[in-house]
Amino acid sequence: MDDKTRLDLYRVMVLSRTFEEAILREYHADKKPAFDIGAGLVPGEMHLSAGQEPVAAGVCAHLRPEDAVTATHRPHHVAIAHGVDLEKMTAEIFGREGGLGRGRGGHMHLFDPNVHFSCSGIIAEGLPPALGQAFAFKRGEGDRVAVAFTGEGAANQGAFHESLNLAALWKLPVVFVVEDNDWAISVPRDVSTAIPSNADRAAAYGMPGQRIADNDVDAIYTAAGDAVARARAGEGPTLLEIHTLRLWGHFEGDPQAYRPELADVPGKDPIPAYEQRLTEAGVLDAAAAQAIKDEASARVEKAIAFAKASPVPAPETALQYVFT
Amino acid sequence: MSATETTTASGAQAGQAERRLTTARAISEGIAQEMERDPGVVVLGEDVGAYGGIFGATGGLLERFGPDRVLDTPISETAFIGLGIGAAVEGMRPIVELMFADFFGVCMDQIYNHMAKIHFESGGNVKVPMVLTMAAGGGYSDAEQHSQCLWGTFAHLPGMKVVVPSNPADAKGLMISAIRDDNPVVYVFHKGVMGLPWMAKNPRSIAHVPEEPYETPIGKATVAREGTDATVITLSLSVHHTLDVADKMAKQDGVDLEVIDLRSLVPLDTETVLSSVARTGRLLVVDEDYQSFGLSGEIAARVAETDPGLLRAPLRRVAVPDVPIPYARSLEQAVLPTPERIEAAVHDLLKA
Numbered sequence: 001m002d003d004k005t006r007l008d009l010y011r012v013m014v015l016s017r018t019f020e021e022a023i024l025r026e027y028h029a030d031k032k033p034a035f036d037i038g039a040g041l042v043p044g045e046m047h048l049s050a051g052q053e054p055v056a057a058g059v060c061a062h063l064r065p066e067d068a069v070t071a072t073h074r075p076h077h078v079a080i081a082h083g084v085d086l087e088k089m090t091a092e093i094f095g096r097e098g099g100l101g102r103g104r105g106g107h108m109h110l111f112d113p114n115v116h117f118s119c120s121g122i123i124a125e126g127l128p129p130a131l132g133q134a135f136a137f138k139r140g141e142g143d144r145v146a147v148a149f150t151g152e153g154a155a156n157q158g159a160f161h162e163s164l165n166l167a168a169l170w171k172l173p174v175v176f177v178v179e180d181n182d183w184a185i186s187v188p189r190d191v192s193t194a195i196p197s198n199a200d201r202a203a204a205y206g207m208p209g210q211r212i213a214d215n216d217v218d219a220i221y222t223a224a225g226d227a228v229a230r231a232r233a234g235e236g237p238t239l240l241e242i243h244t245l246r247l248w249g250h251f252e253g254d255p256q257a258y259r260p261e262l263a264d265v266p267g268k269d270p271i272p273a274y275e276q277r278l279t280e281a282g283v284l285d286a287a288a289a290q291a292i293k294d295e296a297s298a299r300v301e302k303a304i305a306f307a308k309a310s311p312v313p314a315p316e317t318a319l320q321y322v323f324t
Numbered sequence: 325m326s327a328t329e330t331t332t333a334s335g336a337q338a339g340q341a342e343r344r345l346t347t348a349r350a351i352s353e354g355i356a357q358e359m360e361r362d363p364g365v366v367v368l369g370e371d372v373g374a375y376g377g378i379f380g381a382t383g384g385l386l387e388r389f390g391p392d393r394v395l396d397t398p399i400s401e402t403a404f405i406g407l408g409i410g411a412a413v414e415g416m417r418p419i420v421e422l423m424f425a426d427f428f429g430v431c432m433d434q435i436y437n438h439m440a441k442i443h444f445e446s447g448g449n450v451k452v453p454m455v456l457t458m459a460a461g462g463g464y465s466d467a468e469q470h471s472q473c474l475w476g477t478f479a480h481l482p483g484m485k486v487v488v489p490s491n492p493a494d495a496k497g498l499m500i501s502a503i504r505d506d507n508p509v510v511y512v513f514h515k516g517v518m519g520l521p522w523m524a525k526n527p528r529s530i531a532h533v534p535e536e537p538y539e540t541p542i543g544k545a546t547v548a549r550e551g552t553d554a555t556v557i558t559l560s561l562s563v564h565h566t567l568d569v570a571d572k573m574a575k576q577d578g579v580d581l582e583v584i585d586l587r588s589l590v591p592l593d594t595e596t597v598l599s600s601v602a603r604t605g606r607l608l609v610v611d612e613d614y615q616s617f618g619l620s621g622e623i624a625a626r627v628a629e630t631d632p633g634l635l636r637a638p639l640r641r642v643a644v645p646d647v648p649i650p651y652a653r654s655l656e657q658a659v660l661p662t663p664e665r666i667e668a669a670v671h672d673l674l675k676a
Contacts, residue, residue, distance in 0.1 A: 068410075068414070099447070100446070100447070100449070101445050101446045101447040101449065102447030102448070103447070104444055104445055104446070104447050105445035105446065105447070109441075109445040109446075111442065111445060111446035111449060111450045113413075113446075113449055113450055116414075118413070118442070118446075118450070120437070120438065122433055122437055122438075125402075125406070125433050125434065125437065125438060127403075127406070128402055128403050128404075128405065128406015128407055128409070128410065128434055128438075129406050129407070129409045129410035129413065129434075129438060130410060131403060131406060131407040131410060132406060132407040132408055132409055132410020132411035132412070132413065132414070132418075133410040133411070133413065133414050134410070135407055135410065135411050135416075136410070136411045136414035136415065136416050137414070139392075139416075146410070158402060158430075159402045159403065159406070159433075159434075162398070162400035162402050162403035163400075163402075163403045163406070165398060165400065165403070166397070166398060166400055166403040166404065166407065169398065320448070321443060321444045321446075321447055321448040322443070322444055322482050322483055323443070323483075323485070323507045324443060324448065324451055324506040324507055
């Protein structure tokens with residue numbers, strides 16, 4: 001991997017983290033003193049992806065805007081890594097008319113057709129539409145691919161298994177990415193899943209499967225590169241499972257009382273670790289790291305300002321967009 | 325099996341062969357004409373290929389368009405309906421068959437949380453122009469899990485158009501309209517109107533169908549029989565039962581029924597319903613779906629919301645009385661909207 005690639009991965013991870021820290025700030029700012037999930041400028045459930053940035057950065061580095069990505073209820077890192085319009089995405093999270101979905105969708109339902117991005121709040125149900133995008137791409141010009149992200153809890157859903165079988169059967173240009181953050185809300189994977197690695201499930205569908213340990217963005221980048229190249233070459237789907245980290249709660253307001261290793265979690269943060277690795281490799285220094293953070297912060301604050309300035313949807317438009 | 329016969333009507337004018345098709349054949353002809361016109365139209369589902377669709381809706385398409393455009397799928401409704409959604413999002417126009425409406429239980433999330441909501445959630449930025457076809461209805465002892473209509477369930481959930489043709493000509497025109505529509509359309513065909521060679525045929529399930537492509541408007545009901553004494557609002561196979569009852573009662577009782585074939589549930593043609601009820605003052609709704617919380621109640625509500633004074637007598641409903649569809653013929657016939665139940669309800673309505 002060259003230095004530029006590694007710096008780009010770092011830059012994407014920093015942008016995503018900076019974004020989520022800003023959303024966290026805005027989300028809680030007007031829910032004090034008593035937390036009320038429905039109150040404030042950003043109401044509703046908020047699933048932040050801090051800690052999982054290596055997955056999004058490492059995979060999406062191989063994608064082009066014309067490739068499709070489907071993500072989950074925890075979509076921000078993937079959306080940012082795939083180049084979803086940051087301002088419109090922020091406005092959507094704020095429920096504004098200038099948002100990706102004109103405030104109709106919110107943070108679990110982000111659609112940016114310019115980069116063929118979507119996400120779904122229903123576990124494993126983003127996989128089948130990704131198959132359809134790949135199906136359309138396979139019949140068209142070029143070598144476009146679709147990448148379907150999902151969580152390790154989703155690997156026990158029927159939609160997951162149906163999708164793997166159909167993708168392999170029809171040799172669709174898809175990459176399945178399982179983000180294993182150890183927790184399906186409060187249920188640890190050893191309580192829900194019969195085998196230690198979901199990557200082993202690839203064998204059941206005749207496709208390659210690989211588990212990547214340690215939330216290692218370089219290793220993710222390399223494995224995803226192979227999987228995307230395989231899809232582009234018409235060789236069919238690949239299943240990747242990436243062991244990652246849920247740095248924060250399932251959603252904001254989750255006390256995480258079920259999580260025994262909570263005290264150790266901040267020490268596993270992948271971004272400072274990668275920063276240190278790049279510094280030791282002579283790729284990054286403190287000034288460059290600060291410049292990247294400043295640049296991210298400026299972009300994010302501009303997006304937040306854009307969102308806040310965007311109009312709230314007029315109540316009389318609530319019935320629009322059911323049909324074209 | 326694919327019911328491709330074209331017969332000459334005995335009543336056709338001398339020298340003119342009237343082209344008569346089964347409903348199944350009319351549907352597949354509509355699909356074929358759109359496939360000719362638009363390379364983005366593909367057909368997906370279980371047994372849609374060599375078999376031609378269990379109820380004949382895709383007969384002959386594989387032979388004509390090949391396996392790249394007519395694709396048999398694994399028994400994975402979630403995966404292949406979702407695949408249709410993704411393909412539609414990317415600009416294709418897939419027709420996806422869910423073999424029986426009863427099977428929605430294994431794939432409803434893709435239907436109501438994805439297919440039906442993506443356009444809305446995206447603020448109108450993403451379209452899902454797909455057709456989801458499915459067979460519905462009972463009357464042949466297929467029991468609880470293979471005899472339901474369930475169209476009211478799809479109609480209840482926002483974001484899907486729902487069409488339910490009753491005859492060959494409408495079936496073709498509604499299929500062409502559904503394919504061309506930029507919204508997801510649920511296209512429900514009752515097995516009893518398809519003209520299947522392996523099921524008792526309603527005589528009107530084989531009829532004249534124009535050869536050229538044409539659209540039948542979605543959201544527009546049709547007056548299947550004009551009359552003055554009472555309005556019967558119905559759809560699908562029940563249209564034929566009602567027409568049979570109307571003919572019989574006209575001769576036997578001198579009763580003149582108006583029969584409205586809704587053809588579409590979403591959008592619902594409220595105007596045609598109201599104008600007929602305004603003329604007759606009496607309303608019977610015949611629906612093969614479950615009675616409570618469904619189409620028949622919706623029709624009643626729309627009339628009442630507009631002007632309860634339109635009704636000179638309390639309205640009547642003939643629907644499945646909130647029980648699963650039983651297996652034994654005696655029991656099934658007791659709960660379906662049979663001609664006997666319809667006739668009794670009309671008598672009741674006219675007495676009131």
